[in-house]
Amino acid sequence: GAKNRSASAWCFFHEGMTFAAHERLALEARLRKALELDHMRLFYQPQIDLATGRLVGAEALVRWLDPEEGLISPARFIPVAESSGVIGPLGLWVLREACSQGQRWREAGMPDIIVAVNVSLHQFLLTDIAGATAEVLRETGFPASQLELEITESALATQPEEALAVLKRLRELGLRLAIDDFGTGYSSLAHLKRFPLDLLKIDQGFIRDIPHSTDDMSISSSVIALGHAMGLKVLAEGVETREQLQFLQQKGCDYMQGYLCSRPLPAADFMQLLEKTHAGQPLVELLPEVDE
Ligand code: C2E
Ligand code: MG
Ligand code: MG
Ligand code: MG
Numbered sequence: 001g002a003k004n005r006s007a008s009a010w011c012f013f014h015e016g017m018t019f020a021a022h023e024r025l026a027l028e029a030r031l032r033k034a035l036e037l038d039h040m041r042l043f044y045q046p047q048i049d050l051a052t053g054r055l056v057g058a059e060a061l062v063r064w065l066d067p068e069e070g071l072i073s074p075a076r077f078i079p080v081a082e083s084s085g086v087i088g089p090l091g092l093w094v095l096r097e098a099c100s101q102g103q104r105w106r107e108a109g110m111p112d113i114i115v116a117v118n119v120s121l122h123q124f125l126l127t128d129i130a131g132a133t134a135e136v137l138r139e140t141g142f143p144a145s146q147l148e149l150e151i152t153e154s155a156l157a158t159q160p161e162e163a164l165a166v167l168k169r170l171r172e173l174g175l176r177l178a179i180d181d182f183g184t185g186y187s188s189l190a191h192l193k194r195f196p197l198d199l200l201k202i203d204q205g206f207i208r209d210i211p212h213s214t215d216d217m218s219i220s221s222s223v224i225a226l227g228h229a230m231g232l233k234v235l236a237e238g239v240e241t242r243e244q245l246q247f248l249q250q251k252g253c254d255y256m257q258g259y260l261c262s263r264p265l266p267a268a269d270f271m272q273l274l275e276k277t278h279a280g281q282p283l284v285e286l287l288p289e290v291d292e
Contacts, residue, residue, distance in 0.1 A: 028084040031077055034064055035089055041065050042097050043264035046273060046283060047257050050249050053282025055273065057114030059257060060098040061264045082122045091123040092132050099142035101267055110274050116148040121155040125162055130169035144174035153185025160191045171196040183223060193230060200227040204238025211243050221251045
């Protein structure tokens with residue numbers, strides 16, 4: 001009867017919870033081990049200047065290279081790293097690796113390259129991100145002015161006063177600061193204008209359906225105008241089609257990232273792209289069928 005059904009439903013739910021908790025703990029242990037064993041890798045996705053078509057920077061994106069499972073996406077392990085505290089050592093590893101790589105690219109003839117590093121909520125509010133960053137910049141010799149930290153809008157909205165204090169310390173180091181996934185996090189414009197920022201990254205959710213969604217076209221062009229009115233640069237994420245590129249160029253968006261130009265690449269493959277752009281070739285023109 002109904003009673004039995006609800007009892008067994010409850011049991012199922014309960015067992016499900018236990019399984020999920022167990023799986024989480026197992027994943028946390030594997031993650032710590034993977035860090036120790038040097039199984040983390042950074043991929044780099046090109047950031048393109050829309051006015052010139054040139055590659056100006058790279059966003060570092062972490063992957064876990066498991067000997068059995070292969071590449072594991074950050075969506076699967078960043079949440080566990082955040083809730084378990086592993087984000088402290090993992091975040092430090094990412095910063096150190098990204099800055100060392102950036103310094104190698106500078107030495108290889110890309111003196112101005114910007115390297116962008118993601119910082120998640122707990123990493124931003126609960127670890128000494130400013131101290132860790134200062135230390136890594138000293139160790140690697142990478143200039144603060146070429147390191148950009150990406151912080152999600154929701155991290156800034158959760159505790160705006162604390163966030164402002166951290167942003168000010170980072171700004172004192174001379175770093176560039178970006179808001180990631182802009183438009184998804186309910187931050188108030190009153191707070192936003194007090195934060196010392198350089199860049200808004202329009203979330204890919206607003207780019208994906210351009211040019212079919214007129215709402216998304218309005219939102220994206222409003223964010224570009226808002227960013228510019230606040231003295232910020234604007235980057236569009238997740239650009240996959242030439243129509244999207246043209247729309248963004250028309251609206252005066254400053255930078256783009258997306259599969260249209262390149263997926264995130266291992267450092268060696270990214271270096272090959274750099275070599276092509278050394279020859280003076282804008283990255284966007286490397287694509288077939290360019291108009292204008
Ligand atoms: P995010 O910072 O917003 O990064 C953009 C994500 O969009 C990346 O996924 C990238 O591979 C993907 N992407 C780029 N271009 C396109 C496109 O044209 N189409 C589509 N469909 N996707 C595109 P990824 O690498 O799986 O990273 C997911 C999220 O994980 C990141 O979102 C970021 O929040 C987090 N994450 C990645 N690396 C790190 C890290 O080192 N530290 C921290 N704390 N978080 C990280
Ligand atoms: Mg990002
Ligand atoms: Mg993003
Ligand atoms: Mg995201």
